[in-house]
Structures are given as structure tokens and as C-alpha cells.
Amino acid sequence: MNDIDLTAADALLGTDTARFRHDYLEVRGLRVEFDGFVAVRDVDLTVTQGDLRFLIGPNGAGKTTLIDAVTGLVRATGSAAFGGTELLGRTTHRIARAGVGRTFQTASVFEELTVLQNLDIAAGARRRPLSLLRRRADPPAAVDQALETIGLTALRDTPAGVLAHGQKQWLEIGMLLVQDAHLLLLDEPVAGMTQAEREETGQLLRRIGSQRVVVVVEHDMEFLRSFADSVTVMHQGQVLAEGTVNEVQNDPAVVEVYLGADAASSDATTTGSAEPVATEGDHS
Amino acid sequence: MTVLSALARPGRTRTLAAYGLAAALLLLAPTVLSPFRLDLLAKFLCLAMVAVGIGLAWGRGGLLTLGQGVYFGLGGYLMAMHLKLADAGPGGVPDFMLLYGTGQVPGWWEPLRSPIAAILLILLVPAALAAALGWAVFTRRVRGAYFAILSQALAAAFTILLIGQQQTTGGTNGLNGFRAFFGYDLADPANRLMLYFIAAAVLLGMVAVAHQLATSRFGELLVAVRDQEDRGRFLGYDPALVKVVAYVVAAVMAAIGGALFVPIVGIISPADVGVVPSIGFLIGVAIGGRATLLGPVLGSIAVSWAQTSISEQFPSGWIYFQGALFILVVAFLPGGLASVAGVARRRRTAERSRA
Amino acid sequence: MDIIAQLFAGLSLGSVLLLAALGLSLTFGQMGVINMAHGEFMMAGAYTAFVVQGVVGDAGVSLLLALPLGFVVGGLLGLLLEATLIHRMYRRPLDTLLVTWGVALVLQQVARDVFGAPNVDVRAPAWLSGAVEIGGLALPRTRLFILALAAVCVVALALALRATPLGRRIRAVVQNRDLAEASGISSRTTDRVTFFIGSGLAGIAGVALTLLGSIGPTLGTNYIVDAFLVVVAGGIGQVKGTVIAATALGLMQAFFEYSTTASVAKVLVFVAVVAFLQLRPQGLVSVRTRSLA
Numbered sequence: 015m016n017d018i019d020l021t022a023a024d025a026l027l028g029t030d031t032a033r034f035r036h037d038y039l040e041v042r043g044l045r046v047e048f049d050g051f052v053a054v055r056d057v058d059l060t061v062t063q064g065d066l067r068f069l070i071g072p073n074g075a076g077k078t079t080l081i082d083a084v085t086g087l088v089r090a091t092g093s094a095a096f097g098g099t100e101l102l103g104r105t106t107h108r109i110a111r112a113g114v115g116r117t118f119q120t121a122s123v124f125e126e127l128t129v130l131q132n133l134d135i136a137a138g139a140r141r142r143p144l145s146l147l148r149r150r151a152d153p154p155a156a157v158d159q160a161l162e163t164i165g166l167t168a169l170r171d172t173p174a175g176v177l178a179h180g181q182k183q184w185l186e187i188g189m190l191l192v193q194d195a196h197l198l199l200l201d202e203p204v205a206g207m208t209q210a211e212r213e214e215t216g217q218l219l220r221r222i223g224s225q226r227v228v229v230v231v232e233h234d235m236e237f238l239r240s241f242a243d244s245v246t247v248m249h250q251g252q253v254l255a256e257g258t259v260n261e262v263q264n265d266p267a268v269v270e271v272y273l274g275a276d277a278a279s280s281d282a283t284t285t286g287s288a289e290p291v292a293t294e295g296d297h298s
Numbered sequence: 299m300t301v302l303s304a305l306a307r308p309g310r311t312r313t314l315a316a317y318g319l320a321a322a323l324l325l326l327a328p329t330v331l332s333p334f335r336l337d338l339l340a341k342f343l344c345l346a347m348v349a350v351g352i353g354l355a356w357g358r359g360g361l362l363t364l365g366q367g368v369y370f371g372l373g374g375y376l377m378a379m380h381l382k383l384a385d386a387g388p389g390g391v392p393d394f395m396l397l398y399g400t401g402q403v404p405g406w407w408e409p410l411r412s413p414i415a416a417i418l419l420i421l422l423v424p425a426a427l428a429a430a431l432g433w434a435v436f437t438r439r440v441r442g443a444y445f446a447i448l449s450q451a452l453a454a455a456f457t458i459l460l461i462g463q464q465q466t467t468g469g470t471n472g473l474n475g476f477r478a479f480f481g482y483d484l485a486d487p488a489n490r491l492m493l494y495f496i497a498a499a500v501l502l503g504m505v506a507v508a509h510q511l512a513t514s515r516f517g518e519l520l521v522a523v524r525d526q527e528d529r530g531r532f533l534g535y536d537p538a539l540v541k542v543v544a545y546v547v548a549a550v551m552a553a554i555g556g557a558l559f560v561p562i563v564g565i566i567s568p569a570d571v572g573v574v575p576s577i578g579f580l581i582g583v584a585i586g587g588r589a590t591l592l593g594p595v596l597g598s599i600a601v602s603w604a605q606t607s608i609s610e611q612f613p614s615g616w617i618y619f620q621g622a623l624f625i626l627v628v629a630f631l632p633g634g635l636a637s638v639a640g641v642a643r644r645r646r647t648a649e650r651s652r653a
Numbered sequence: 654m655d656i657i658a659q660l661f662a663g664l665s666l667g668s669v670l671l672l673a674a675l676g677l678s679l680t681f682g683q684m685g686v687i688n689m690a691h692g693e694f695m696m697a698g699a700y701t702a703f704v705v706q707g708v709v710g711d712a713g714v715s716l717l718l719a720l721p722l723g724f725v726v727g728g729l730l731g732l733l734l735e736a737t738l739i740h741r742m743y744r745r746p747l748d749t750l751l752v753t754w755g756v757a758l759v760l761q762q763v764a765r766d767v768f769g770a771p772n773v774d775v776r777a778p779a780w781l782s783g784a785v786e787i788g789g790l791a792l793p794r795t796r797l798f799i800l801a802l803a804a805v806c807v808v809a810l811a812l813a814l815r816a817t818p819l820g821r822r823i824r825a826v827v828q829n830r831d832l833a834e835a836s837g838i839s840s841r842t843t844d845r846v847t848f849f850i851g852s853g854l855a856g857i858a859g860v861a862l863t864l865l866g867s868i869g870p871t872l873g874t875n876y877i878v879d880a881f882l883v884v885v886a887g888g889i890g891q892v893k894g895t896v897i898a899a900t901a902l903g904l905m906q907a908f909f910e911y912s913t914t915a916s917v918a919k920v921l922v923f924v925a926v927v928a929f930l931q932l933r934p935q936g937l938v939s940v941r942t943r944s945l946a
Contacts, residue, residue: 150518
């Protein structure tokens with residue numbers, strides 16, 4: 015009923031990306047340690063615009079921790095730069111202002127606020143403090159475009175808390191778009207979605223990926239095969255392999271660690287996000 | 299109930315109507331109340347100012363502040379110090395200092411001789427303290443429960459400090475016996491009426507400010523940060539800053555309430571500002587509806603009125619009553635009475651649409 | 654010599670704080686319940702000692718009887734509170750604070766109506782009167798007794814949490830409520846038992862306080878704020894943090910008091926705790942769990 019609108023997405027994303035065309039995420043020698051336990055070690059990763067990158071790996075491989083490190087949620091050593099700006103060592107909200115946006119495994123939206131208010135807040139981090147004291151008159155154009163893009167125009171005055179699961183995840187992606195994030199880190203964006211929703215989300219991600227730098231953490235292998243431009247496989251906190259879907263699937267090292275975990279990962283696919291909480295991204 | 303149900307609904311006309319009704323009632327009150335009752339109402343209005351701030355910080359921002367008595371007290375004591383010095387005349391020494399102290403005015407009292415400095419300090423000192431504590435707590439992502447406990451500990455420390463410094467703060471007796479308020483004789487009924495109108499106008503002004511803040515983008519952001527702090531952070535906002543602003547506004551409102559309380563009631567003492575009265579401010583807010591606009595004000599006034607009338611007849615009854623209110627309202631009616639009105643209204647509209 | 658006197662004063666104060674905070678570290682630290690009536694459970698323990706002495710007469714016998722009885726009285730009050738109100742509100746910790754504050758007000762007024770508003774005295778037994786002389790320093794026996802009592806309570810609690818099946822269950826529920834339930838541990842029963850023990854410890858603390866001076870209906874409010882400060886500084890989830898924090902706060906209070914005044918010392922201790930939380934926002938010792946992130 016409410017569908018993703020790719021035309022609106024194009025309007026929102028714009029085609030003039032001159033300012034960001036050469037921007038890319040560059041991670042070098044990243045290392046995250048929790049009380050002596052090394053969750054991520056020696057990770058090098060380069061993702062450019064137009065390359066929809068999927069990040070996969072068994073539970074506890076360090077995928078979410080990697081995103082946490084890049085977004086300032088956990089302390090890390092090494093380097094992670096976007097658009098020439100070093101991200102490590104900055105506070106989370108400053109990293110966000112540098113153009114980095116992320117989603118969480120469970121959609122995190124402002125449940126008591128309406129869809130429109132959610133997007134309006136996402137669009138406003140660069141507003142001047144005093145303008146915050148005024149009532150919102152008309153929402154910015156980007157907010158309208160985002161509403162169209164994620165198919166929630168009709169529900170703009172609905173509290174986000176009552177949205178369906180898939181709609182919340184779309185709203186979260188919409189918030190990243192109006193936030194004007196140029197690096198999008200998406201943690202299991204299609205978990206719990208229906209097949210049709212996955213298809214639409216995939217199309218949207220491809221569209222975004224052509225104009226932005228996008229990294230997707232995902233367990234769903236079918237989704238990955240349909241939409242990934244390239245894949246990075248993590249295992250025990252390290253990068254195990256990197257390449258196209260085909261290259262990675264035929265990589266002997268990946269086959270070795272992944273075949274054992276294959277059952278578990280397809281299991282996670284069918285049940286949505288069935289990942290146990292104990293192992294990965296253990297930050298407090 | 300009609301006023302309450304009007305409050306339970308957002309919507310500009312209703313808000314405006316409720317606001318206008320409240321203003322009219324405040325304007326007419328002097329014609330029906332005896333001077334004694336009017337003084338009481340003026341006192342209740344001062345306490346309600348604290349409630350407006352709590353409604354913003356707690357109701358919207360989720361910051362359970364158990365130490366608003368500190369800011370109320372800072373405003374009150376600073377005003378009281380100024381009034382004592384003004385009563386003593388230029389270069390004079392307040393009476394209680396001659397009694398308990400060294401007979402000399404301590405250096406940190408001196409700036410308060412100037413009325414302008416006194417007013418500025420009443421606004422700035424509480425704001426600075428709230429900003430410092432808020433910044434220390436919120437930037438380090440200390441848990442909400444910890445903030446509540448720390449704000450309460452601040453109230454405890456503040457009271458103990460006041461009691462300990464009898465020579466300069468009046469100790470447990472506090473400061474009292476003021477004769478004039480910025481040159482106006484406090485015994486003159488006309489001036490007391492003026493004080494009432496000042497309190498009413500200031501309270502209405504605060505409600506307007508709170509309304510503007512709550513419906514502005516800042517208000518939306520405050521709710522957003524309360525419910526999903528990390529999401530706010532990942533959108534590029536600094537949640538600590540948002541919370542500090544709300545906390546400072548609440549502190550300043552409490553301080554103004556305290557400053558006006560002093561000339562109206564004629565005394566400020568540790569008993570008005572400690573741990574117990576600090577939590578006491580919350581119950582009115584909870585009853586009226588912590589997240590509504592006029593709910594905190596009405597709840598606070600109703601509780602103050604109940605306290606006065608119950609204590610007059612059954613001295614120990616009030617404590618049971620207050621305890622029961624805390625238990626029943628917070629446990630079983632977290633939205634306050636406004637939510638009851640809201641539910642009733644929704645039920646009525648539902649029935650009407652069915653018919 | 655002064656230093657040692659201050660040291661003793663600090664340790665003694667620390668032991669009182671520890672007794673008051675130990676139960677809280679269970680109910681707040683391990684269950685996340687902010688129980689403002691904890692101080693009134695202490696008050697109930699103190700009045701238990703008063704009543705027992707009225708019945709028994711002999712100060713020594715009554716003290717030894719009052720300690721277990723105070724535990725039971727505090728514990729039963731806690732159990733009642735948990736069963737009637739708190740268990741409905743585990744997901745609303747801040748509201749629990751206000752509700753238990755209401756309970757505290759009611760309990761205080763009950764004490765006022767039953768025992769009268771003025772303070773009452775409980776006689777200390779003869780074998781606790783006077784002081785022990787160590788190196789020219791007079792250490793009051795009552796203070797030494799409370800130090801020992803605090804130590805016994807800490808050891809007993811630590812052992813109970815570590816070595817008994819009940820303790821293991823408590824720790825399991827604290828660390829992961831859902832998982833514990835999935836493995837067949839009834840978190841309802843565990844919650845109740847935890848609350849009983851935590852509140853019982855408040856009762857014991859109240860009995861101990863009768864040795865230090867007269868007691869009144871507001872006895873609890875005098876200690877509750879400091880006790881919460883101890884738990885906040887000590888961190889959540891382990892007895893160790895509470896012990897260290899109580900001792901540290903006691904010592905700080907004593908030494909600040911020595912160089913300034915009691916009231917200024919109070920403010921300095923508060924500032925120190927806030928400053929300490931800048932370094933360790935989760936307190937001294939904290940169990941890393943995802944749920945608390």
C-alpha cells in the first residue's frame with residue numbers, strides 16, 4: 015500500500031555530488047578492545063561511492079562493533095576517515111555532523127513523535143539554536159521528499175511508535191537521508207521485513223548507493239546476492255575476504271568458516287534478527 | 299473537569315481558551331478572596347512556578363529532579379538577603395547578624411545591597427549551578443536514576459550548609475521579618491495586592507514560556523532525546539546540551555518562584571528548601587499531569603490548597619494524604635488527572651461517532 | 654594521633670553508611686528499584702529494638718534479640734511493599750522512587766502516631782558502654798560493635814550471594830532476567846527474596862543506630878540520601894563497590910570535617926562524588942551488561 019518511491023529518492027539524493035564525489039570511507043588498522051578482549055583487530059576497509067558494500071560474518075565477527083567504532087560509540091585505535099576527516103576520537107554527535115549516519119539492529123525512531131517530527135528533527139541538527147525556539151512552520155522540502163521516498167506521506171502525522179516494523183526501518187533510512195548523511199552505515203536494514211519490502215528496500219539502497227557511501231550489515235544471503243556490489247567478510251574481528259559476491263562465495267577461507275555457520279545464518283534469515291545479544295558489540 | 303479536559307487536548311484554540319480562563323480567574327480572585335486568603339493564593343502561585351519548570355524538565359525531558367528546592371531556596375535566600383540589607387539601610391547590618399553573628403556584614407553579602415545586582419544574581423546563580431551540575435551529569439551519560447539521586451543529595455547538602463552557617467544565613471530560623479520590598483512597605487494592603495498581581499503575571503508569563511518551549515522544535519527535540527538519546531546523538535545533536543537547557547530553565551523558574559515567595563510569605567528557612575519540600579514539589583505536577591501545559595500549575599495549586607486546609611483541621615492527616623497521593627497517582631495514574639479527562643473525552647467522542 | 658582519631662571516626666561513619674547502604678546495593682544495585690522507604694525500614698528496625706527492650710528489659714538480651722527481629726521486621730515490610738506496589742513497576746524505576754517516597758511519608762507518620770513525635774532512647778548494654786583504650790586513644794565500644802556488625806553483614810551477604818543456590822539465582826536474574834527465566838529460574842520468587850534480604854539489612858542497620866543516639870520517626874531520612882550516594886559512587890551489581898564507597902565517603906567526611914566544618918564537609922563530599930562520576934560514570938565497580946548500556 016505504502017511503497018518506496020524511487021523518483022522521490024532521486025530528487026532527495028540529487029545528482030550533483032561534486033562536493034562528495036571523491037569521498038570514501040577509509041579504515042586503517044582499526045582495533046577495538048573490551049577489558050582485554052579484542053573484538054576488532056587490524057581491520058582495513060575502503061568503501062567508495064557507487065559501491066554498495068555488504069558486511070557479513072558469523073555472530074561475534076565484529077561487524078556491529080566496527081560500526082560502533084566508526085560512529086564513536088566505542089573507543090578504538092587506528093584510523094577511520096571519511097571525506098578526509100578523521101572520525102576516531104570525536105564524540106558521536108560530531109561524527110554525525112561530519113556526515114556519518116547509522117541505523118541500529120532494532121529500528122530506533124522517536125516513538126512518541128510523529129513521522130513528520132522525526133524527519134524534521136533529523137533534518138535539523140545544523141539549525142541555529144535560537145531557531146529551535148520557534149514552532150515548526152512548514153517542513154523543509156527535503157522532509158517532504160523523504161516522506162515520498164519512504165512511502166509514509168499519508169502517515170506523516172502518525173506517531174512513529176505505531177508504525178509497522180518495516181515502516182519504522184524505512185523511517186530510519188529516511189531520517190538518514192534528510193540528515194544529509196553521506197556515509198550510511200546500516201545494521202540489518204531488512205531484518206523482519208516481508209519479501210516484497212526487502213525487494214523495495216534493496217532497490218532504494220542501490221539508488222542511495224549510487225550517490226552516497228553505503229555499508230550494509232546483513233545476514234540474509236539472498237538479499238546480499240541480489241543487491242550487493244561488493245562484500246567484505248569478517249571473522250573473529252578480522253577481515254577474512256573481500257570482493258564481488260562471486261569471488262567471496264568461492265573463496266576457500268570463506269567457505270571453510272562459513273559453511274559451518276551457514277546453517278545458523280540461514281536460520282537467522284528465516285526468523286528475522288535472531289542474533290543472540292550476548293556476543294557481539296558488547297559495549298556498556 | 300472541563301478545564302482539565304481542555305488541557306488534555308493539544309490544539310491551539312483550546313490552549314488559548316484555558317489560558318484566558320486561568321488569567322481571568324487570577325484577575326478576579328482579589329474581588330472574592332479575603333486579604334488572608336489572597337496572600338495564601340499568592341504563595342501557592344510562587345510554588346506553582348516551581349511546578350511549571352518541573353513540568354518542562356520532568357514531564358517533557360524525563361529529568362526527575364528531586365532538588366528543585368535548592369533553586370527555589372537560592373532565589374529565595376538571595377532575595378531575602380537583599381531585603382534584609384535594604385531594611386538595614388545603607389551600610390547597615392541586618393538584625394539577626396547583630397544577634398548571632400559578628401555584627402559585621404560578610405563580604406559575599408555586600409553585592410546584594412544593590413537591587414539590580416540582587417535581581418541579576420537571583421537569575422544567574424541558580425542558572426550557573428544548574429548548568430554546572432547538569433553538564434557534569436548529562437555529558438557523562440550518567441543514568442537517569444543517578445541524576446535523581448544526585449539532585450536530591452544536592453538538596454540535602456544545601457540545607458545542611460544553610461543550617462551550619464547560622465551567623466550568615468540565619469540557620470534553622472532562616473531569614474524573616476522583612477519590612478519593605480524594593481521600597482514598598484510590606485504591611486500596606488495595597489502593596490500586598492500588588493505582590494499578588496506580580497506573582498500572577500509572572501506565573502502566566504512562565505506558562506507562556508513553557509508552552510512556547512514545549513511546542514517549539516526544542517520541545518520536540520527534548521522529547522526525542524528523552525526517549526531515544528542515542529538516535530539524537532547519531533543525528534548530530536548533543537543530548538547533554540538539550541537536557542542542560544531544560545534543567546537550567548526549570549532552575550531559573552524555581553528561583554523566581556523562591557524570590558517572590560520571600561516578600562509574600564515573609565520568611566524563607568531550610569524547611570522550605572530541603573529534601574522533603576523538594577520532592578513535595580513533584581506531587582502537584584504528577585497529579586495535574588506532568589506532560590501537560592497547565593496541569594502542573596493546577597495540580598500544584600490544588601495540592602498547596604489541600605495541604606493548607608487539611609493541616610488546619612487534622613495536623614497529621616496531611617502527611618497520610620500526601621503519602622497516599624504519591625502512591626496512588628504515580629503508581630496507578632502516571633498521566634495525572636489530565637489523562638483521566640483525556641480518556642473520558644476520547645470515550646465520549648468514540649460513543650458519539652458510533653451513534 | 655589526630656590522624657588516627659580521624660581515621661577511626663571515618664571508618665566508624667563508613668560502617669554506619671555501609672549498614673544503611675548494603676541493603677540498597679541489593680534492591681537498587683541489583684534490582685534497579687529506587688526504594689526511598691529504605692530509610693523508614695531502618696526506622697522500623699530501630700523502633701523494633703525500642704519495643705523489644707520495653708518487653709525484655711535487659712539491654713544486652715534485648716539487643717541480641719532485636720538484631721534478628723529487626724531483620725525480620727524490615728524484611729517483611731519490604732516483602733509487603735514489593736508484593737503490593739513495586740512488582741507492578743519494574744519498568745518504571747523513576748516512578749518507583751516517587752511511590753516509595755509516598756510509602757516513606759506514611760510510615761513516618763505511623764511512627765509518629767504510634768510512638769510519638771519526640772525521640773526515644775534505647776539503652777545500650779553494659780558490655781558496650783565505655784571505650785577501649787588503644788595507644789591513648791579511646792574507641793567507644795558501641796562504635797567498635799557497629800564496625801564488627803557491618804563486617805559480619807558484608808561477609809554474610811557476600812557468602813550468601815556467592816555460595817548458596819539462592820545467591821546464584823539472584824546473580825543470574827540480575828545479569829540477564831530473560832535468560833534466567835528461560836532457564837527455569839522464577840524471577841518473581843527471586844525478586845521477593847532479594848527484596849526481603851535487602852530490606853532486612855535495613856532493619857539491622859536501624860537496630861545498630863539505636864546504639865549511637867536517640868531515635869525518632871525521621872531517623873531514616875537522615876541516612877537515605879547518604880546511603881544512595883554510597884551506592885551511586887560504588888557502582889551497581891557488586892558488594893565490593895559498596896564497601897569501598899562507604900568507607901571512602903566515611904573517611905572523606907571525617908577528614909573534611911576535621912579541616913572545615915561538618916556542613917561544609919557534607920558539600921565537599923557531594924562535590925567529590927559528582928567529580929568521581931566524571932571519571933567513572935557507572936560508579937566504582939560495574940558489571941558490564943548490554944541491558945544497562
